[in-house]
Amino acid sequence: MIVGRREALVGRALLVALMAVTIVPFVSLFVTALHPSGTYPPGVQWPADPQWSNFGDAFRAANMGRLLESTGLIVLGVVPASLLFGTMAGFGLGQIRMRGSRVVFLLFLLGLTLPFEGIIIPLYYTIRDMGLLNTRWAIILPLIGLFMPFSIVWMRAHFITMPAELTEAAKVDGANVWQLFWRIHVPLAMPALSSLAILLFLWTWNQFLLAIVLVDDPLKRTMAGALGAFQGQWGTDIPLLCAGSLLILTPTLLVFFVFQRQFVSALLAGAVKS
Template sequence: MIVGKREAWTGRLFLVALMVVTIVPFISLFVTALHPSGSYPSGLQWPDDPQWGNFVRAFEAAHMGDLLWSSTLIVLGVVPISLVLGTMAGFALGHLRMAGGPLLFLLFVLGLTLPFEGIITPLYYLVRDLGFLNTRWAIILPLIGLYMPFAVYWMRAHFVNVPTELSEAAQLDGASVWQVFWRIHVPLAAPAISSLAILLFLWTWNQFLLAIVLVDDPRQRTMAGALGAFQGQWGTDIPLLCAGSLLILAPTLTVFLIFQRRFVSALLQGSVKG
């Protein structure tokens, strides 16, 4: 398909405009964070005396060390379990073609339409009755269940396109279904699994709603969930609030910059397969 010069330039201008719209808010946060504490800067005015110490103050005031540890524990509790369960279920639905698979897959697809806001109230009472309220388990266990429809849908999209001849050849050599799964299909699914891991990490790290509703202690929330408590404490100090917001965003931005090619590959894979 040949794209004309006009279409090419239009696409480039659109991308530049989109990039500007995306980057300007981050620049505004950064510039505001360098103003003196207690001031009310406007626009993108660079301060005469940049206050780099605002980032240190925000790090100490928000207890970033505790938040990093808490978020890491929550990610380690959610992502590996979701990957294992989603990969196994996706293999069963996409490659084994189990009895009742289409109906079960339809239920998972319906789960994709379930909004967090719609179940937060019954989820609160369920977590409370289980005795997990105000603990990290109140975030970890619901997230595993809420992410499962997407994880199964994602992995099924991979396994449904894998030739069945691979499994048949391995079974003729005496391999069991379990051996076929772990020794053949899991290595072949490494790109899909790693892409899913990146998405689950970003979603878990940035989880806000469940963290503020189910956990009272900000130090046991995710970093994004602790932003609400930080805002309530320092909401009148705009530069310090911007510095804290940038520190909370820094881990996800770092992960995105490091794995941006894998992230783009994940989106493309999800749009092509299935």
């Protein structure tokens, strides 16, 4: 398919416009964060005397060392468990295809339509009855369950495209289901697993709603959830608030930039297979 010059120019113009819409808010945050603390800068205007110390002040004011530790613990509790359960269930639905697997898959698809906001009230009372309110488990356990539908659908989409001859050959060689899963299919699923891990990391790191509803102590929340408490304390200091927001965003941006090749390759592989 040959793309005309006009279509190419229109496509590039749209990409530039979308890039500008995406980048301008970050530029505005960055420039505002460099203004003197306590001021309210009008528009995107580079300050005459950039206050780089605002980032250090925001780091100390928000106690981000503790927040990094708390968010890291939550990520370590959510991502590996979600990957393990999602991969095992995706393998079962995509390769073993037991009786009733189609109905189970449809139920997980239905779970993708379930919004966090729609279950937050019953989830609050459930966590309270379990005695887990104001603990990191109040974030970890619900996130594992809420991420399951997407994780299973994502991994099933990979396993269902694997050739049946590969499984049959392994069975002829004497491999049982467990060996077939760990030694044959999991190594081949590393692109899908890595991209899923990136998504789960970003979603867990940026989790806001569950953190502020189920955990009162800001130091036990995710960094995004702790931003609410930071905003309440420093809401009138716009430069400090912007500096804190950028510090919270930085880890997710770094993870995406470092692993963007794996993420894009997994998406393209899934598109080609489908």
